[in-house]
Amino acid sequence: MPHDHDHSHAHHDHTPDHFGVAFAIATALNLTLVIGQVWYGLAANSLALLADAGHNFGDVMGLVLAWGAIAIANWKPSNRFTYRMHAASILSAFANGVILLVATGAIASEAIRRFSEPQPVASTTVMAVAALAVVVNGVSAWLLSRGSKSDLNVRGAFLHMVGDAGVSVAVIAAAGGIMLTGWQWLDPVASLLIAAVILWGTWGLLRESIRLTLNAAPREIDPHDVRQYLSGLAQVENVHDLHIWAMSTKETALSCHVVTPQGHPGDAFLQQVAHELHHRFDVGHATVQIELAQGSCSLQCESTV
Known part of the structure; x- marks a missing residue:
């Protein structure tokens, strides 16, 4: 008996073009922030600040990958890629997770080393740069907030920016604690906490991206x-x-x-x-x-x- 097929396509709300501008501005802000954090982190000898720079660099890569995946997914379908390249966003999520895992391992390794070899930290510089990071991440989150309800990629970037602002607050707290108590070990402790936060978010990202790659519901x-x-x-x-x-x-x-x-x-x-x-x-x-x-x-x- 012949079979009848019905292919029904619902309307999709693709990421609006103006979010390309939002992604560009957020990426530029965060890349500038990373450069500043690395420079002052080395000058102030703060592993916590360098750890936050590593985290924010992961965000820059994530923004670029998500932005690129959106662009690639909207390419015209071809004879081979009949679904276009929609799955590019899944691959970008996986790549982002791997990058963050590598950064987390480096941060944790250096933090453990510093427990046995504590080094003085310029607390005032660290607090100033971390405060700037809170502002940059806040502005980036605001730029992406309008699309956070309708697009999973944009929402992920938005939540990442909000989370980064919280991480920078932890760096400020550690620097303030060192300034008040002189406890240099607070810097590697803050670094390990940041690494734990990254690992927590990255694990969920990797797990879900792998599941989707394997065609799970x-x-x-x-x-x-x-x-x-x-x-x-x-x-x-x-x-x-x-x-x-x-x-x-x-x-x-x-x-x-x-x-x-x-x-x-x-x-x-x-x-x-x-x-x-x-x-x-x-x-x-x-x-x-x-x-x-x-x-x-x-x-x-x-x-x-």
Whole structure:
């Protein structure tokens, strides 16, 4: 028996063009900040300030990768890349995570060494530069705040900027503590705390990017709920070969076979299903195959659990 396929595409809200300007300004601000932090971190002999510079450099790379991934994802589809290059954002998230892990290891190693070889820190310089970092990260977060609700990439960058402002506050606190007490060990302690914060955020980023690379269903979607919705539709007797995967960090695709023994439910049914999948589960690209009898799939089908 012939199978009917329906490819329904919901409208996608791509990152507006003006966010390219926001990314450019945020990247320039943070790159300037990194250069200043490295310069004064070396001059003040502050590992905490250098650690914060490493963190902010990771943010610069993340901003550039996310910005580049958005641009690449909007390239026209080709004969080979029929989905365009939407998955570039997933690869950029993974690359960003690896870069941050390497930076974290270097920071932690140097902090441990300084416990046995404490070195004096110019607290006033550290506090001034860290305060500047709070301002820069605050401005960067503000620039990206408008898109943080509608675009996962922009939201990730926004949250990273907010988190960085908090890390810089920790650097200020450590420098202030050294100024008041003379305890030089507060600098490597602050560095280890910063490394822990980076590791915490990076682990989640790496785990999710690896899951999406392996075509796992996005964390926000429960396949059981999707199956339950489809199975409860009028005329639908069974649902099988349900697959849900991420096309990018903000777009999700779905394909499935639905059995309707009473006959083809019509185009209106398929359009309504696509609309509900988008509305309920944020699935932007749904492909539904209609089968009129159980087991009528002419190809070998692999049902999901």
